[in-house]
Amino acid sequence: MADQKIKVATCSLGGCFGCHMSLLDIDEALIEVEKHVQFDRSPITDIKNISKCDLGLIEGGLCNEENVHVLKDFRENCKVLVAVGACAINGGLPAMRNGIDVQDCLKEVYQTGYNLTTDIIPDDPEIPRLQEKVQPLHELVKVDYFLPGCPPPAPAFLELITALLEGREPNIDYPHRRFD
Amino acid sequence: MENQTQAGLRRIAIEPISRVEGHGKITLLLDDEGHVKQARLHIVEFRGFEKFIEGRPYYELPLLVQRLCGICPVSHHLAAAKAIDQINGVKQLTPAALKLRQLLHWGQLLQSHALHFFHLASPDLLFGYDSDVSKRNIIGVLKEYPEIAVQGVKIRKFGQEVIRAVSGKRIHGIAALPGGMNQPLDREVYQYLTAEIDQIVEWSKDAVELARRLCLEDTELFNSFASTESPYMSLTDEKGGLEFYDGNLRVKNADGSILNDQFPNERYTDLIQEEAKSWSYMKFPFLRSIREAQGGDSGWYRVGPLARINNCDSISTPLAEHYRQDFMKIAGNPLAHQNLAFHWARMIEALHCAESIQKVLADPDLFSLDLVAKGNRQSSGIGIIEAPRGTLFHHYEVNDDDQVTMANLIVSTTSNNFAMNEAVCSAANQHIDGNEVTPGLLNLLEVAVRSYDPCLSCATHAIGKMPLHVEMLDSKGQLIHQLSKNSNGEFS
Numbered sequence: 001m002a003d004q005k006i007k008v009a010t011c012s013l014g015g016c017f018g019c020h021m022s023l024l025d026i027d028e029a030l031i032e033v034e035k036h037v038q039f040d041r042s043p044i045t046d047i048k049n050i051s052k053c054d055l056g057l058i059e060g061g062l063c064n065e066e067n068v069h070v071l072k073d074f075r076e077n078c079k080v081l082v083a084v085g086a087c088a089i090n091g092g093l094p095a096m097r098n099g100i101d102v103q104d105c106l107k108e109v110y111q112t113g114y115n116l117t118t119d120i121i122p123d124d125p126e127i128p129r130l131q132e133k134v135q136p137l138h139e140l141v142k143v144d145y146f147l148p149g150c151p152p153p154a155p156a157f158l159e160l161i162t163a164l165l166e167g168r169e170p171n172i173d174y175p176h177r178r179f180d
Numbered sequence: 181m182e183n184q185t186q187a188g189l190r191r192i193a194i195e196p197i198s199r200v201e202g203h204g205k206i207t208l209l210l211d212d213e214g215h216v217k218q219a220r221l222h223i224v225e226f227r228g229f230e231k232f233i234e235g236r237p238y239y240e241l242p243l244l245v246q247r248l249c250g251i252c253p254v255s256h257h258l259a260a261a262k263a264i265d266q267i268n269g270v271k272q273l274t275p276a277a278l279k280l281r282q283l284l285h286w287g288q289l290l291q292s293h294a295l296h297f298f299h300l301a302s303p304d305l306l307f308g309y310d311s312d313v314s315k316r317n318i319i320g321v322l323k324e325y326p327e328i329a330v331q332g333v334k335i336r337k338f339g340q341e342v343i344r345a346v347s348g349k350r351i352h353g354i355a356a357l358p359g360g361m362n363q364p365l366d367r368e369v370y371q372y373l374t375a376e377i378d379q380i381v382e383w384s385k386d387a388v389e390l391a392r393r394l395c396l397e398d399t400e401l402f403n404s405f406a407s408t409e410s411p412y413m414s415l416t417d418e419k420g421g422l423e424f425y426d427g428n429l430r431v432k433n434a435d436g437s438i439l440n441d442q443f444p445n446e447r448y449t450d451l452i453q454e455e456a457k458s459w460s461y462m463k464f465p466f467l468r469s470i471r472e473a474q475g476g477d478s479g480w481y482r483v484g485p486l487a488r489i490n491n492c493d494s495i496s497t498p499l500a501e502h503y504r505q506d507f508m509k510i511a512g513n514p515l516a517h518q519n520l521a522f523h524w525a526r527m528i529e530a531l532h533c534a535e536s537i538q539k540v541l542a543d544p545d546l547f548s549l550d551l552v553a554k555g556n557r558q559s560s561g562i563g564i565i566e567a568p569r570g571t572l573f574h575h576y577e578v579n580d581d582d583q584v585t586m587a588n589l590i591v592s593t594t595s596n597n598f599a600m601n602e603a604v605c606s607a608a609n610q611h612i613d614g615n616e617v618t619p620g621l622l623n624l625l626e627v628a629v630r631s632y633d634p635c636l637s638c639a640t641h642a643i644g645k646m647p648l649h650v651e652m653l654d655s656k657g658q659l660i661h662q663l664s665k666n667s668n669g670e671f672s
Binding site: 028045124130165 | 295315340352452454458615
């Protein structure tokens with residue numbers, strides 16, 4: 001790996017955090033990565049607002065208005081933006097709700113659902129409004145790379161970061177290009 | 181972020197809550213003198229699983245619902261598996277299938293507990309709550325406490341490898357079938373596991389000692405910080421021992437007396453119900469018997485490591501049992517209610533998982549091919565399991581065409597929703613009220629939430645993404661969570 005440090009931001013939109021877990025699955029390689037990478041906004045740091053970064057890793061699709069806001073913020077600040085995992089690339093499992101009206105979904109969960117004593121649908125201004133359809137990232141902004149898998153395996157993350165440090169195109173081995 | 185509300189109160193939002201799994205937000209409303217008028221934890225994400233899995237074939241459930249959460253996919257995989265066993269009329273798994281599922285679950289608990297303690301919470305405990313933001317993370321721990329951080333990383337790795345040995349993948353693997361399991365243990369990974377396990381047990385023991393030391397370093401803080409008394413719920417085995425995979429429900433009152441014991445899982449709706457509030461996508465479950473007697477917002481309870489250690493009468497492995505007795509002697513009066521005690525209890529459980537894995541790895545049944553049992557088809561199934569963060573409920577009904585017609589999921593973090601709001605209020609009252617608000621003080625509110633190891637990914641299963649948001653709002657806000665209330669959980 002090269003000597004300079006790159007700045008990396010990560011976030012999860014409408015995802016399950018499995019991609020972040022897979023990033024941590026590089027295990028002890030984290031010690032080596034730390035020497036070359038400075039983490040900016042990420043669920044593993046306490047930095048709440050993104051600043052200019054070399055690499056942005058985003059898992060999860062666009063489920064609500066806050067997701068849209070965060071994605072735009074990442075695009076503005078990241079030289080290279082990567083859609084990580086099935087949800088960011090094509091909506092993933094959360095997009096299974098796209099065939100159903102959002103209000104029906106909310107009704108089922110909060111009003112007609114099982115063993116409930118209230119019929120309140122959360123609507124406070126502090127809670128972001130849901131999108132009608134769950135969307136993948138590239139429908140809203142330019143995405144530079146797509147890292148496939150549910151989740152992408154740890155070696156794929158390592159190769160992506162290494163390639164960026166070495167200033168070359170990433171080349172993910174066939175066994176680590178996952179589509180499950 | 182700071183701004184003014186219509187009522188002229190100062191609104192402070194902590195967003196996103198960091199070093200937790202998933203999305204949450206805390207809001208505070210302060211008056212001119214800096215007194216806390218409202219504090220809330222909001223979950224801001226919604227995914228709607230209950231709705232969109234309707235119509236899917238029931239045997240897909242373990243694979244679909246584990247995508248609720250990438251941190252504890254195994255918990256959802258197995259809770260759904262237990263439910264679909266019942267749909268297939270299977271009451272008893274084969275010994276091999278049961279042991280593989282238990283091993284898988286212990287691996288899950290071990291890696292999740294290690295992740296939480298070392299990667300997420302330890303920076304607060306090692307560096308201090310108001311330490312430099314730039315180093316208050318796992319990378320900072322790697323630099324300043326490399327031995328501790330590397331052990332944490334390796335304990336988590338071991339747990340993940342246990343999961344891979346059983347399910348083929350560390351995250352979102354495939355293991356459970358209706359009535360059993362799909363394959364025996366992977367022999368190649370098995371070699372690694374047997375070579376490492378003794379070391380892992382030793383390091384897990386060190387982790388309990390570390391958590392114990394960090395908790396007791398400042399006993400005043402330990403005893404007072406965001407402390408709140410509550411009933412506790414968990415599964416226990418038939419003798420009242422600690423149990424993660426099977427067993428029945430036990431609820432203890434805050435004073436340590438038993439409210440319910442060996443409560444049959446299929447009657448869980450007689451025990452708890454849920455309500456919603458306008459300001460969070462996460463629902464609020466409560467104990468019916470207490471709510472019926474006391475009304476208001478009463479009946480909230482806690483789940484998770486602290487609940488399980490408080491509830492059980494014993495632990496089946498010797499080292500963990502030793503540390504349980506030590507913990508109850510020091511922290512329990514008669515139960516341990518301290519917010520930070522969650523960390524200590526969590527590491528005792530991690531040690532129990534390591535010891536249990538050590539024992540089961542010697543069992544030849546792990547390589548048996550007798551993996552699936554059969555029974556008579558039923559129309560519903562209820563799978564209840566102790567996930568890392570607490571009791572997890574999966575309840576499904578299916579039609580004659582094998583399609584899911586009803587799904588009710590109560591994820592662990594949901595059961596701690598009231599408690600986390602209470603913890604935020606308590607911490608805000610203790611540390612923010614009337615003081616100059618500093619980033620260090622605001623981090624204390626996150627610390628109070630972090631103890632619960634909330635999984636906001638899980639909690640947002642409802643349709644996408646639920647943010648968790650702790651809000652202190654003004655008196656014109658709806659459903660005010662008054663900070664002036666006492667710490668016994670009386671919400672006004």
